[in-house]
Amino acid sequence: MKIMKENKGAIKKMMIILSKGTLENVYAAFVLANGARMEGIEAEMFFTFFGLEAVHKKKLEHLHIATVGNPAMHMPTMLGGLPGMEALATSMMKKEMEKIDMPDVLEFLEILSASGVKLWACKLAMDMFHYKKEDMYEGIDDVITVGDFYKQSEGEGVHMLFI
């Protein structure tokens, strides 16, 4: 409570955990991290489980949006499961993103890196998927444990977000 009064509840750092590899979740996490830096707030990202695909060199350019199990797609679930539906929906969304000047995944990672966002890969998930550091985007700061990530999160005005 005392701390809250001292810094008026100001957000000083955002710790964003990305656990999903669907395009819409990856973009949400990237926009939030970049938006924090634009406001003068520090930001760090922890890529775990399917979130690792967003920083895997060979996979990051082939992320899809989810057409199944996503009621906001307004598409019958059975249709969403047809071959090619994900690719179609993804290419439509990418076209819309280009219109609003949204960078692709690789360019977005470069923007984040240049803006000083720390990018961490989760060690446990890396082991599970048999990924090596050299498989990952070179801007990754390091492969760390969940304990390391908590250590990074110490301090007042730090907020954590799980996507």
Add this chain to the structure above:
Amino acid sequence: MKQLLNIKITIMEKIIAGKNITVNEEGYLTDFNQWDEKVGEALATESDISLSPRHWEVVKYLQNEQKSQVPLSIRRVGKSGIVDIKEFYQLFPTAPLKTATKIAGIPKPASCI
């Protein structure tokens, strides 16, 4: 009535570099005609920045973009050929686009990227 009161925009007058300047509640100039380099320097000092020739190049670039009504974003600044994103953050360490546009006397960009 209560709602009407809530949406009123606060405009304040303040004296910067010996000039009477109108700014909004976030400190952005409301009239670019009131801007000159002395005002820019004074606004920079308020943000703890002392302007180098590199800063000025960025500030002038932003003013030109604003004149041509190009929507400003970090991504666009990074692709301008004037400054890359890394240097932009080095020149204006806290919220570069917000700080640089304030110094340039132009409105705060409504950009999420």
